[in-house]
Amino acid sequence: MPVILAIESSCDETSAAVCADGRMLSNVIANQTIHEAYGGVVPELASRVHQQNIVPAVQQALSNAKVSKNDIDAVAFTRGPGLLGSLLVGVSFAKAFALAKNIPLIEVNHMQAHVLAHFIGDNKPSFPFMCLTVSGGHTQIVLVKDYFDMEVVGQTLDDAAGEAMDKTSKILGLPYPGGPLIDKHARSGNPDVYKFPEPQIPGFDFSFSGLKTSILYFIRDNTAANPNFVQENMADICASVEKRIATILLNKLKKAAEYYDIKDVALAGGVSANTGLRNALKETGEQLAWNTFIPKMEYCTDNAAMIAIAGYYKYLKGEFVGQDITPLARMSF
Incomplete structure (x- = not known):
């Protein structure tokens, strides 16, 4: 029963989720209000706020799921497409977490994950x-x-x-x-x-x-x-x-x-x-x-639950990536 931690940081939502054997245990989304003053997402500000939000979001996701860091079998993350600076925060965190715990990394295409959100639930x-x-x-x-x-x-x-x-x-x-x-x-x-x-x-x-x-x-x-x-x-x-x-x-x-x-x-x-x-x-x-x-409303906008479910199906296929992986602002199907 693989337990997967998922990270989503493609734009201006910092999200972390935990799933066990394809069943969602938590899905935490930290929104960024700083962009309201500018009438749209400012990429540089988005990446900075991701750095502030990612550790608390992951901690909350683990707490809500009632699992510890030692229970995680793999880390799934959004590789792209998205804002490069925002993606870099999520990718860097995922790589560091996987390296520290000696567990596999799973890259996920953000747009494929939106489609696979339909496989959360029954x-x-x-x-x-x-x-x-x-x-x-x-x-x-x-x-x-x-x-x-x-x-x-x-x-x-x-x-x-x-x-x-x-x-x-x-x-x-x-x-x-x-x-x-x-x-x-x-x-x-x-x-x-x-x-x-x-x-x-x-x-x-x-x-x-x-x-x-x-x-x-x-x-x-x-x-x-x-x-x-x-x-x-x-x-x-x-x-x-x-x-x-x-x-x-x-x-x-x-x-x-x-x-x-x-x-x-x-x-x-x-x-x-x-x-x-x-x-x-x-x-x-x-x-x-x-x-x-x-999908349910919480799985429509950018969220880590959809990254988790995509990561789960990739885990079953043994599709892992190495520490040399880098984010991609543009990424096709």
Whole structure:
């Protein structure tokens, strides 16, 4: 029964988790509020705060799991993709811990881990399945044939869906992080009040740069006519933007699932916490007789539990790395 300590530090969350034989015992996430003053993540500040948070996060994860350092059989860590300085903190800690305890190291691809978050708990998709992975930096449709046999069949050609939400929140004057605030306002709005364009991109790929531009011009023109337009219509604007992003994502997902004849369809990544997208996937699944899978909220955003479950399956295969391993800011499937 392997007990695995997992470390996640790809962006601005410092997270540590412990799993035993694939069962999650703890999952601690330390968020960074320092970036709110800058309207986005400042890489250098993120890496510094990771250094402050990583030891307390690991100690708390071990305590919550009721295990000691001596009980750990391997250390899994995020190698990439992500911010290089942030990754370096997590990788360095994992290497030092493994060296001190003379236990194996397991590298994990952050995006693969988002997909494998669906294997935490009992409700698991069957292979092959289709996974829509949506975050601030990535938007991908992934054909998942096995735990580590994944093929990206569609992806964004420019901006990610999460970035489109973040930029929209800035245009609307909402504080950082804006994605959750758009979701909050959208819950009380009418998603059919305003119509935003849907990019006509061939195949299964996405584009969100044009949508961001149309939202910018829409707000500019309406604010010129009524300076209080945004404040008076915030809920309806957010609901309409959220609906358009969801339809862009799901229309491509429907095409991919039909083409590959897939009925098990999953959602992953930070934006999978968005209420509108979660509900839209469930509704689409009911219409098309899909088996839909969405992780619990705590496993949607960046977290070490998903690194732990990925590390567990790699442990079973004996896929370990040496002390010469280095982080990668860019890392493909």
